[in-house]
Amino acid sequence: MDGWSWALVCAGLAAAVPPLGAAAGAPASVPPRFRLSLTASMALPVEVRAAAEHEIRRIWRREGITVDIGSTAAFGDAAVDMRVLIVSAAAAPATRDGHQWPVAELLGDAAGQPVALASVAAARRVLDAARLADAPTTLVHRRLGVVLGLAVAHEIGHHLLNTTGHARHGLMRARIDAREFADLREGGFDLDDDAAQWARARLTRPPADALRLARFVYRP
Ligand SMILES: [Zn+2]
Incomplete structure (x- = not known):
């Protein structure tokens, strides 16, 4: 463990999307679904995409949210909660000391809808720094x-x-240490208890509404 760490993100969005309506209601009987439109370069190996999708679903399933991953065309524009582009280039420049690279970044498109960029180049640098890049391709x-x-x-x-x-x-x-970031064992990346409890109490979803909650504030 070399002690370096990597920033995950982050450009925050303004609250352009209204929060979920019935914030104080009872938990939904049907698990809430988050519709993710994911686009990746044709050059992205199918195993990379499959592993990424598995990880996204696994993490949010624990919080009681089913993440549906598909294309905008399949969902229809209005039904997409977030779009994700997996790009080859770095999402944002490295920090000055060169020891941190954002792997993803959250932006808004012209209509204020959320778009996350995730960078294959930055993910590769995490593996390089963790000395895990020299391994079988799979x-x-x-x-x-x-x-x-x-x-x-x-x-x-x-x-x-x-x-x-x-x-x-x-x-x-x-920030997450590079070796932990690339660790294939599950665990360590659950939603923290404060946010998880807060979210579970509010997860009600009328069928046509966007899945977004009122603003959660992390304690400094
Ligand atoms: Zn962040």
Whole structure:
């Protein structure tokens, strides 16, 4: 463990999307679904994408949210909660000391709808720094997918919790050590208890509404 760490993200969105309506209601009998439109370069190996999608679904399933991943065309524009673009280039420049790279970034499109960019180049740098890049291709692809999936799951957290804040541990940390980031074992990236309890109490969803909660505030 070399002690370096990597920023996951983050450009926060203004509250352009209205929060979920019945915030104080009873939990929904049908699990809420978050519709993610995911686009990746044709050059992205299918194993990387599959591992990323698995990671995104796994993390949010624990919080009682089913993440449906598809294309905007399949969902229809109005039904998409967030769009994700997996790009080859770095999402944002490295920090001055060169030891941190954002793997993903949350932006808004012209209509104020959330768009997350996740960078394959930044994910590769995480593996390089963790000295995990020199491995069989299948394993490298899986690790790249895990890093990208964690970064996207983190961005979903920002949008869903309607916050630009970060937790001290778990999924919503701002910085994660490279080796932990690329670790294939499950655990360590759950939503922190405060945010999870807060979200569960508010997860009600009329069928046609966007899945976004009132603003959650992390304690400084
Ligand atoms: Zn963040």
